Amino acid sequence: MEKFGLSQSVTRVEDVRLLTGHGRYVDDITPDGALHLYVLRSPVAHATITELNLDAARETDGVHLVAAAEDLHAAGITDGLSCTLAPNRDGTKGANPKHPILAEGKVFFVGQPVALIVAETLEAAKDAADLIEFDYDELPAQMALAKGDVDLHDEAPGNLGVDYLLGREDETKAAFDAAAHVVRAEVVDNRVMVASLEPRGGFAEWKDDRIHLEMNGQGVWGPKRELGKLMGLETEQVHVTTSDVGGGFGMKAKLYPEHVMAAYAARFLDRPVRWMADRTESMLADNGARDLTHEVALAFDADHKLTGYHVKTKYNLGAFNSNFGQMIQTYLFGRVLMGVYDCQAALLEAEGYYTNTTPTDAYRGAGRPEAIFLLERAMDYAARDLGVDPWELRKKNFIAPKAFPYKTVTDELYDVGEFERLLDRSADFCDRDGFAARREASAAEGKLRGLGLCYYIESILGDPSETAKVEFNEDGTVTIYVGTQSNGQGHETVYARFLSDQSGIPMEDIRVVQGDSDRIAKGGGTGGSRSVTTQSNATLAVVGKMVDVFGDFLADKMDVKRDDVSFDDEAFRIKGSNAAPTMVDVAEMAREAGREDLLRHEETAKLPGRSYPNGAHVAEVEVDPDTGRVEVVAYSVVDDFGNLINPMLAQGQVHGGVAQGLGQAICENVTYDEDGQLLTASFMDYAMPRAKDVPFVGFTTEPVPSTANPMGMKGCGEAGTVGAMAATANAVMDALAQRGVTRADMPFTPLRVWEMLKDAEPAQ
Secondary structure: OOOOOOOOOOOOOOHHHHHOOOOOEHHHOOOOOOEEEEEEEOOOOOEEEEEEEOHHHHOOOOEEEEEOHHHHHHOOOOOOOOOOOOEOOOOOEOOOOOOOOOOOOEEOOOOOEEEEEEEOOHHHHHHHHHOOEEEEEEOOOOOOOOOOOOOOOOOOHHHEEEEEEEEOHHHHHHHHHHOOEEEEEEEEEEEEEOOOOOOOEEEEEEEOOEEEEEEOOOOOHHHHHHHHHHHOOOHHHEEEEOOEOOOOOOOOOOOOHHHHHHHHHHHHHOOOEEEEOOHHHHHHHOOEEEEEEEEEEEEEOOOOOEEEEEEEEEEEEEOOOOOOHHHHHHHHHHOOOOOOEOOOOEEEEEEEEEOOOOOEOOOOOOOHHHHHHHHHHHHHHHHHHHOOOHHHHHHHHEOOHHHOOEEOOOOOEEOOOOHHHHHHHHHHHOOHHHHHHHHHHHHHOOOEEEEEEEEEEOOOOOOOEEEEEEEEOOOOOEEEEEOOOOOOOOHHHHHHHHHHHHHOOOHHHEEEEOOEOOOOOOOOOOOOOOHHHHHHHHHHHHHHHHHHHHHHHHHHHHOOOHHHEEEOOOOEEEOOOOOOOOHHHHHHHHHHOOOHHHOEEEEEEEOOOOOOOEEEEEEEEEEOOOOOOEEEEEEEEEEEOEOOOOHHHHHHHHHHHHHHHHHHHHOOOOOEOOOOOEOOOOOOOOOOOOHHHOOOEEEEEOOOOOOOOOOOEOOOOOHHHHHHHHHHHHHHHHHHHHHOOOOOOOOOOHHHHHHHHHHHOOOO
16 A cells, blocks of 8 residues: 655754754855855946956956956857747747846846956955946936837847737637626736845856856756856766755746856866855845736626636836746746636736846746736626625636536646635635624724635646655665755655655655755756655655565565565565565665665656645735734635645745735835836845734645645645735725725835825815
């Protein structure tokens, strides 16, 4: 009998190490004698470079290297950073302007790298940077999501980088033509920055005709391929490693210019070179996220059944395409375009524009939070416009359990789902019946209370294949090498526990190794909530291989038929014998017999389909109309994550995701002025949620096991954020609607909310 995780809440084994200062973060493990890299960045958003004189900086004491774009070109680094292009509606690819490592002739956003300085100390590098003569002729900044007067790139007339269409155009038009009710709304999804606890960093060293790059990223294989290509190196000449990472959330999934600069400098100087961003540098140069506006329309028949859905989106690419910048609000958005609703007439039209801002890319959910946020805001607007209960409107339009497997309008194949059951559970869990009394109590104190619902669904993305390698060590311990990359999610606990469950190897004897392109040949990294499902699937495959080859070995050794040897997830059983050797016992027998080939096992496995976690988020807020302050007073989540390995870690993932969604909803907002200057370049100006802003998050599960993988699992890493934004926004809207507010966009800062209420007051 197979078992796929015991669904027990095991305490994270890595936490003692991390919380007692024994973590191996990139800035803790730089080689002795490493030089310091500092980057001179553009102080303006758009300009032609008229002078870049490095002579004085090069003559400064302690400086080893000062370089600009032409110096990289001389070393063979001439290409720009890579990206994935979305298709235009006419079948062509989106624009692909070069994204240089260092500015070439022009600068396009505040914070763009212009020159690099390498010195004995960071202070010496900064002093040298002050001596660089950098002059420019400033150009008008393009900040609007529209065709402006200034084209940033010849490849993108009107600054339109991609013009995307997905869905059924004719059917959608027909649905609206025949509709009994049409609801329209405009919705803004505000720009945020990731602000991970650990800023980006890395070091590089040139050894034995190879470059070694250590980076705090989300996977080593993509950066390995791109770095080799940029530097003109063969695959075997590039070694990328990642140790502990203090948060990534999609922002750290790619190779950045600073990694290339460090590698170039290390090779040029034959010395290790280190770089670590400070917080303002991160805010200027890390990929931004969200930043889109929507015109949305829903068509309903006379019975309030949803018959059509039309989205027109304009989104900000920033100054260049980032890794998946074009794909986030197009292909990835489209994976859950219709959410959990049964409607086959839907259309997404998305225009991506270049602006003089930092490029945008993935942030916890990457397109799916944006899609669900819009859809669930639109459903709430529709319920209010139609005069019906928003919960009942959702129920009426859910995909029915008998309809699964269900092919969506964008060709996703939802395998299972029991959305109404989860919503009913959610109503009990949040005590919806008691809300009216709580609203009256708030009103008695002069407060406006609102309840907001979001029913989300996620599409688990990324490479469906993953690799696992298990090695039996002489001291009786076991090492599992994985192709994903923990950024703080607890992978060391999850993977060790899962291998222990399947193999009987004691969990405390299992060591998880990740983030090393030399030690495991292939991996998909972390992103798209793929890690546990794909990695566990690979672990199942490698355990299956071990059972087969160890069974053959035991049959030969004990002179029995192969069919007489079985494995029960804890030990091997031999018919007619009391012997019950464990995996570790058999490995030791193999070592003694000289069978080194039985001590290392590696398998790659591919999931047959995606999983679709889903669930209901309910936020309850109180608004002080005198000050505009919004307090999230209660929050509950009922999730369908399928079978869980470790509910405690799943709950932690949800809590973190909800906090990030609440942050965007109530306080986080990236602001640029009309000249492209970032006005929120420190935590003095960019408001992160504090502990007091996040209530206790109630969490429970109603699992409907996935049929798309043998474990019945569904990814959970991004789900909290996918549901939190709309639930909170809908709750705020529910509160403000009592005073006549008809539109409310994030972030719900006190000033913005106060202004919404003042604008809604009837004229005296």
